[in-house]
Amino acid sequence: MTDNTLLEVEDITVEYVTQGHRFAAISGVTLDIAEGETVGLVGESGCGKSTTARAIIQLPTPTAGKVRFEGQELTELSHAEMRPIRQRLQIIFQDPVSSLNPRRRVKDIIAEPLFISGMKDKAEIDRKVREVLNAVSMDPDITMDRRPHQFSGGQCQRICIARALIMEPKLIVCDEPVSALDVSVQAQILNLLEDMKERYGLTLLFISHDLAVVKNISDRVAVMYLGKFCELADSARIYEAPAHPYTAGLMATFPEIGDKVTNSGPALTGEIPSPLNPPSGCRFRTRCPQAEEKCAAEEPEFREIEPGHLVACHFPLVGE
Amino acid sequence: MADNQSTKPPLLEVNNLYTHFDTPRGIAHAVDGVSFTLERGRTLGIVGESGSGKSVLSRTIIDILAKDGSVLYDGEILFEGRDLRSLPEKEMREIRGREIAMVFQDPMSSLNPVKKIGKQITEVLTKRLGMTKKAANLRAAELIDSVGIPDAEQQLGRFPMHLSGGMRQRVAIAIAMACEPKLLIADEPTTALDVTIQAQILDLLREQQRERNMSVILITHNLGIVSGYTDDVAVMYAGQIVERCATDELVSHPRMPYTEALMNSAPALADPPHTRLNAIPGLPPNLLNVPDGCRFNARCPYVQENCKTEMPTLTADANSDHSFACWHPLQNEMANGGASA
Amino acid sequence: MSPAISLSSESKAREISAIKTSAFSPGIFYRHLCQFHDAQSSAVSILIDSILAFPNIVLAIAILFYAGANIFNLVLVISFYTIPQFTRISRANTMLYAQREFVVAARAQGASHLRIILRELLPNVIVPVAAYSLLIMSFTIGLEGTLSFLGVGLPPPDPTWGQMISDGIEELEDDPFISFVPSFFMFMTILSLNLMGDRMRQFTDVKASSA
Numbered sequence: 073m074t075d076n077t078l079l080e081v082e083d084i085t086v087e088y089v090t091q092g093h094r095f096a097a098i099s100g101v102t103l104d105i106a107e108g109e110t111v112g113l114v115g116e117s118g119c120g121k122s123t124t125a126r127a128i129i130q131l132p133t134p135t136a137g138k139v140r141f142e143g144q145e146l147t148e149l150s151h152a153e154m155r156p157i158r159q160r161l162q163i164i165f166q167d168p169v170s171s172l173n174p175r176r177r178v179k180d181i182i183a184e185p186l187f188i189s190g191m192k193d194k195a196e197i198d199r200k201v202r203e204v205l206n207a208v209s210m211d212p213d214i215t216m217d218r219r220p221h222q223f224s225g226g227q228c229q230r231i232c233i234a235r236a237l238i239m240e241p242k243l244i245v246c247d248e249p250v251s252a253l254d255v256s257v258q259a260q261i262l263n264l265l266e267d268m269k270e271r272y273g274l275t276l277l278f279i280s281h282d283l284a285v286v287k288n289i290s291d292r293v294a295v296m297y298l299g300k301f302c303e304l305a306d307s308a309r310i311y312e313a314p315a316h317p318y319t320a321g322l323m324a325t326f327p328e329i330g331d332k333v334t335n336s337g338p339a340l341t342g343e344i345p346s347p348l349n350p351p352s353g354c355r356f357r358t359r360c361p362q363a364e365e366k367c368a369a370e371e372p373e374f375r376e377i378e379p380g381h382l383v384a385c386h387f388p389l390v391g392e
Numbered sequence: 393m394a395d396n397q398s399t400k401p402p403l404l405e406v407n408n409l410y411t412h413f414d415t416p417r418g419i420a421h422a423v424d425g426v427s428f429t430l431e432r433g434r435t436l437g438i439v440g441e442s443g444s445g446k447s448v449l450s451r452t453i454i455d456i457l458a459k460d461g462s463v464l465y466d467g468e469i470l471f472e473g474r475d476l477r478s479l480p481e482k483e484m485r486e487i488r489g490r491e492i493a494m495v496f497q498d499p500m501s502s503l504n505p506v507k508k509i510g511k512q513i514t515e516v517l518t519k520r521l522g523m524t525k526k527a528a529n530l531r532a533a534e535l536i537d538s539v540g541i542p543d544a545e546q547q548l549g550r551f552p553m554h555l556s557g558g559m560r561q562r563v564a565i566a567i568a569m570a571c572e573p574k575l576l577i578a579d580e581p582t583t584a585l586d587v588t589i590q591a592q593i594l595d596l597l598r599e600q601q602r603e604r605n606m607s608v609i610l611i612t613h614n615l616g617i618v619s620g621y622t623d624d625v626a627v628m629y630a631g632q633i634v635e636r637c638a639t640d641e642l643v644s645h646p647r648m649p650y651t652e653a654l655m656n657s658a659p660a661l662a663d664p665p666h667t668r669l670n671a672i673p674g675l676p677p678n679l680l681n682v683p684d685g686c687r688f689n690a691r692c693p694y695v696q697e698n699c700k701t702e703m704p705t706l707t708a709d710a711n712s713d714h715s716f717a718c719w720h721p722l723q724n725e726m727a728n729g730g731a732s733a
Numbered sequence: 734m735s736p737a738i739s740l741s742s743e744s745k746a747r748e749i750s751a752i753k754t755s756a757f758s759p760g761i762f763y764r765h766l767c768q769f770h771d772a773q774s775s776a777v778s779i780l781i782d783s784i785l786a787f788p789n790i791v792l793a794i795a796i797l798f799y800a801g802a803n804i805f806n807l808v809l810v811i812s813f814y815t816i817p818q819f820t821r822i823s824r825a826n827t828m829l830y831a832q833r834e835f836v837v838a839a840r841a842q843g844a845s846h847l848r849i850i851l852r853e854l855l856p857n858v859i860v861p862v863a864a865y866s867l868l869i870m871s872f873t874i875g876l877e878g879t880l881s882f883l884g885v886g887l888p889p890p891d892p893t894w895g896q897m898i899s900d901g902i903e904e905l906e907d908d909p910f911i912s913f914v915p916s917f918f919m920f921m922t923i924l925s926l927n928l929m930g931d932r933m934r935q936f937t938d939v940k941a942s943s944a
Contacts, residue, residue, distance in 0.1 A: 116586035117557075131840055155843035163841045171834040175856035184852075185842045224675055225442075235838075254441040255613060259657040259671035266666070281587065288659035288667060307665040325591040327616030328662075329643055329655055340588040343556055 078243055078275050079105040079128070084137030086120075086127050095348045097123040098299040101137070102374070105243070110269065110276040112290030112307065114283060114322075118347050119296040121279045125247045128277070129163050130154060141243070159189060162236040166248035168228035172220035179216035182235045189239065204234045207271065208264060226257035230264065237268060243275045250285060262289055283326050287311055292380075295319045298347055298355040301374055305381040315377060315388040317360045354386065362387060401473050403607050404430040404453075404575060409467035411445075411452045418680040419464075422448040424631035426467075427706070430624075432574070435601060435608040437622030437639065439615060439654075443676050444628040446611045450577045453609075454488050471575070490520055493568035497580035499560035502567065503552040509536070509563050510548030516570045535566040540596055558589035562596065569600055576601070577609045582617070594621050615655055619643050627651050630677050630687040633706055637714035647714065647721035650688045686719070694720055778824070781817045789813050790879075797885035807887060811876060815869050822865050826858045867930030871923040878919055894919045 081103045087096045098120035105111050113121045127134040130146055139146045141161055146154065165171045172181055182201050191197055202212040208230040220228055229249060236244050246265070250258040262285065269276060280286050286293055287307050294304040295316065303316040314320040321340040342359040345351055354372050357363040366386050374384040381390075411423035423445045430436050440446045448457070455476065457463045469476040471492065476484065496502050504512055510532055517528035529548075537544040539562040552560055561581060568576060578597060582590035598621060601608050610622055618625050618639060625642050627635040627650065635648040646652045656670040674691045677683055683690065689699040698719055708715040793810040800806050830836065831854065839849050874894075880886045881895025889896065894915040901911030 116588060129841055131837060151843075151845070158841060158843040163838070165834045165838065167834055171838050173835045173853055173857070175860070176852075184839070184844070188843050188848070226675070232838075255615075255654060256441060256657050256672040257675075259659075259669040260673070262659070263669055263671050266668075283587070284659040284661045284663075287661060287665055288663065288669065290665060311661065322587060323661065325588050326661055327590070327614060327620050328660065329615045329619045329658070341592070343558060343589070344586065 076107040077104050078107040078142060079103075079277075080138070080140040081105075081124075081128060082138040082140070084124075084127055084134040084139065086123050086132075087135040090348070093348055096135075096299055097347060098127065098296075100374075101127075101296075101299075101301060103294060103301075103304070105275060105277060107242070107275055108273065109291045110278055110289055112286035112293040113277065113279045113296060114281065114286045114293060115296035116281055116322075116344060118298060118344055120299040120347075121281075121296050122247055123299075124296070125163065125245045125277070125279055128245060129158075129161060155188070159185065159239040160242045161245075162239070162241040162243070163245040163247060164229070164232045164236050164249050167252050168225055168232050168249075169220060171232050172228055174220055176219070177216070178218055178220065178223075178231055181220075182231065182238055185235065185239045200238055201234075204238045207237065207268065208234045210234070224257075225253050226260060229253065229257075229261055233261075233264065233268065237272060240272060241274070243277065245277045245279070247279050248281070249278075251280060251282065258285065265289065283311075283322060284328075295322070298345065298350050300355060301382075301384060302356065303381075303383045303385075304374075305383075309381060313390045315381065315383040315390040316356075316385050317362060317389065318356050320389060321359075321361075354384075400432075401470070402429040403432045403472060404609075405470040406453070407468045407470070409449070409452065409469060410465060411448050411457070412464040414462045414464060415680070420679040421631050421682055422679060423452060424682070426628075426631075426633050428626050428633060428636060430575070430607050430609065432607055433601075433605045434624060435598075435610055435622045437618035437625040438609060438611045438628060439613065439618050439625060440628035441613055441654075441676065443630065443679060445631040446628050447579055449628070450494065450579050450609065450611055453577065454492050454494055455484055456488075456494075489516070489573075490571040491573055492575045492577065493571065493573035495561070495564050495568050495576065495578045495581050497583050499557065499564045499584075500552065502564045503560060505552055507551075508548065509550055509552065509555075512563075513548075513567055513570055516567055520571050531570075532566075535570055536563070538600075539563070539566045539569075540592070541566075556589075557585050558593065561585060561593055565593075565596065565600070569604075572604060573606065575607045575609070577611070579611045580613070581610075583612070583614075590617075597621075615658065627654075630682060631679060632687065632717065634688070634718070635714075635716045636706065637716075641714050645714075645722075647716040648718050649692050649694050649720075649722060652722055653691075653693070686717070694722075696720055777820075781820050784813060785817045785821075787813075793880060794883060794885050797880065802885055802887055804887065807877070807880070810880070811873055814876060815873065818869060819862065819866075823858055823862050826861050827854055830854050830857045861934065864930055864934035867926050867933060871926035871930070874919065874926075875923055 081101060084101050085096055085099045087094055101120075101124055103111070113124065115121045126132070128139055130139070130149070133147050137147070141157060144157065146157065149157070172178075179198075179201050182204065183197050186197050186200060201216065205212040205215055210227065210230050215223075215231070220231070223231065232249075249265070250261050253261060265276065265278075266289065268274060276289070278286060278289050290307050292305065293307050293310050295302050295310075295318065297318050303310065303314065303319050305315070310319065311323065314323060318340075325340060340359050345355070345358060351358050351368070353369050354360070354363070354367040357367040360367065364387070370386070372384045372386045374382055376382050377388055377390065383390075406429070407427050409423055409426045410421075413420040413422055426445070426449060428436070438446045438449065451457050452465065453469055453476065465477060467477070471487065476487070479487070494502075503509075507515075510529070513532040513535060514525070514528040517523045517531055518525060523531065532548060533544045536547055541547050541559060541562050547555075547559075552563070555563065565581075576597070581597070582593050585593060594617065597608065597610070600606065610618070612618060622639045625635075625637065625639045626633045627642070627648065629650050635642065635646065635651050642651065643655075646655065650672075653670065653672045657672055659667070659669055672691050677687050677690070683700075685698070685700045685702055686692070686704050689695050692699065696719070702719070704717045704719050706715045706717045789810075792813065796810050797806055836849060836853055839853050844852070877886060877893065878895035878898065881893040882899045883895075884899065886893050886895050897915040898912045898919075901908070901913075901915075904911050
């Protein structure tokens with residue numbers, strides 16, 4: 073916990089009740105994000121990455137654990153008390169079209185955070201909206217008076233980013249912001265996020281299921297599986313030397329241009345278990361090529377195997 | 393590729409196919425003059441982004457677009473020599489599902505949510521192949537097993553909603569395989585699935601293809617998938633095929649600037665973090681109002697004057713199967729007429 | 734019979750419809766407030782569903798007969814039909830829109846419940862509700878006609894279509910037009926409202942839906 077730690081997530085758990093069963097979508101998630109860095113969070117369905125994103129912004133408040141932003145504890149705040157903090161802690165979502173109210177004009181959508189914070193000066197609001205639209209490379213004169221359905225997916229995402237930027241936040245949680253976009257548009261938006269990060273001095277938590285995208289934009293990467301962290305390390309390190317078998321498996325199965333797929337079976341067999349009924353001990357053991365008895369009996373601890381590289385595995389592939 | 397020719401005609405030959413939608417705001421040129429052939433036993437990848445027309449193309453081949461007159465067609469689709477466009481609906485129905493099967497992006501589209509899995513497969517077997525109920529049940533269990541679903545017998549009694557996305561897609565594939573089709577069209581079959589499941593499904597499709605010597609059209613936006621799982625590839629942009637060749641060729645020596653731009657804009661796992669991506673500026677053209685000349689001209693880094701006025705046609709160099717539609721194609725390193733890689 | 738009478742009763746029907754429309758507002762607003770409070774939402778749902786299940790026509794006739802057939806009672810009785818219907822429509826649509834990401838986005842900006850209802854949900858929900866209201870209006874006209882025909886509608890001298898039709902029944906052999914003309918106008922009005930409502934629904938559905 074150094075001086076420039078912006079966000080401290082401590083041991084959060086989010087539980088849901090479905091069909092009468094109580095289960096934990098995420099448990100024991102701990103993460104520190106320093107000011108100015110981009111942390112990537114990668115995993116497949118059911119791993120809890122979106123749940124983590126929502127828990128951080130307290131929508132809803134996690135069932136257990138603490139979240140500290142700029143030193144302030146968020147989990148005990150009421151909605152009204154959170155309001156000023158939300159100006160500095162923003163989120164952008166996966167489906168850009170669904171994140172925009174189809175009945176409102178773009179200028180009102182973007183100005184909404186200003187209205188909520190009580191700003192009344194129309195000229196000032198107009199100026200700020202124009203400024204932020206220019207920042208995301210959308211022409212204000214064309215864009216402001218239109219409605220979301222008149223724009224493409226990529227343009228809508230730019231509008232969402234503009235909305236997130238208008239209050240000049242410190243941290244933006246990006247929940248799969250490019251997953252719903254075409255490849256060529258993805259690249260535009262990723263470049264835009266990097267540019268905005270530099271211009272506004274942002275800190276980002278970038279969530280995605282796409283390994284290459286996460287590596288490209290992040291300084292550090294965390295890998296999640298079934299609600300828990302399995303690995304956390306610097307971007308370059310985690311890709312050149314993954315310590316957790318799941319991370320290694322993910323990378324092996326990632327389809328790359330120029331890969332000739334060998335005839336041997338896929339690196340990871342089996343289905344992702346249901347979060348309602350996770351395997352005992354290490355959750356990944358049912359699909360792990362090197363699972364042993366210890367893995368079923370004892371849940372591995374999330375520990376440091378080399379400086380800056382944490383993993384939750386009894387038999388990590390690297391380090392020790 | 394040349395030595396693969398048999399004396400029989402290719403399994404599928406599409407000639408100058410056009411599919412236009414008559415919308416209140418004008419005519420949308422979804423598929424605008426597409427031609428390609430597919431031999432038996434080979435996998436053709438069709439790569440493109442949204443609006444490229446790849447999905448409309450697949451739906452045109454098996455004729456499942458709206459039949460209310462709002463869709464305008466032209467050109468021919470020769471399946472084993474017969475023009476599918478000229479067939480009456482009754483005969484088309486025979487072909488659909490039996491000789492040409494389709495797997496969709498969203499497995500729930502092809503599965504009936506209120507029928508058990510087993511019933512959905514046996515129905516196909518009893519109705520289309522005339523099997524007895526007993527034989528159909530046995531065969532259904534075999535099929536479920538062959539697509540890698542464990543406890544086949546038990547799974548027959550379940551409903552689609554109880555299965556995961558990957559499982560549902562396997563069932564959809566099993567249903568598609570039930571009639572032993574000659575051609576399988578897989579329209580983004582793994583886009584909605586997780587990466588680790590994606591690999592399993594693609595491997596399954598490849599296995600099925602090899603076992604049955606089936607032809608496959610694999611439609612995707614992911615060049616990585618195309619690179620790993622297809623023999624030949626056609627790149628589509630704004631309703632047209634802009635490059636067509638063997639997959640290895642495309643990956644190593646693309647000729648069409650769009651293909652190169654597409655490959656370069658995707659982040660690569662091998663690149664270091666914070667590598668600036670070569671994003672293609674702008675947006676694909678509006679299908680209601682296609683520009684003159686080459687449709688990629690507004691976004692092409694190598695654009696020249698004639699690109700804006702004349703539409704390039706899909707042509708190949710001499711002695712090559714690699715066709716492209718560009719006035720100023722990228723230089724092929726082996727451009728001095730030698731054999732391709 | 735003279736179209737003049739038909740037209741004036743048409744204006745009566747319009748009057749009734751106008752009153753009706755003002756009755757639906759409490760329905761949708763309350764719905765919204767309940768949306769965020771599940772327990773209350775269920776309680777109101779149960780109440781609404783019971784009203785819907787009740788044989789309203791019996792209640793209608795009873796009230797109009799005993800409490801007198803004046804315009805206030807007539808509107809009250811018609812409300813028993815229409816408020817539950819509006820409530821259900823607005824509830825279904827509110828639930829639909831409340832799950833959309835732009836509502837979560839508004840929460841993430843610190844918007845209060847009230848702000849979300851007024852600024853995010855209401856502009857979206859009002860559209861299908863408005864389209865539906867045209868259909869409800871046509872239903873209301875038909876209902877009023879039924880009640881008048883049964884003799885519990887507004888007494889003369891207020892002209893109503895139902896009354897005219899019922900008066901003309903005795904004269905059907907001699908002068909069928911006494912019944913036919915008001916029937917025809919009623920039919921045309923209801924048909925027009927239905928068609929407009931349908932069209933509006935189609936039109937707004939397309940615009941409101943996202944990719």
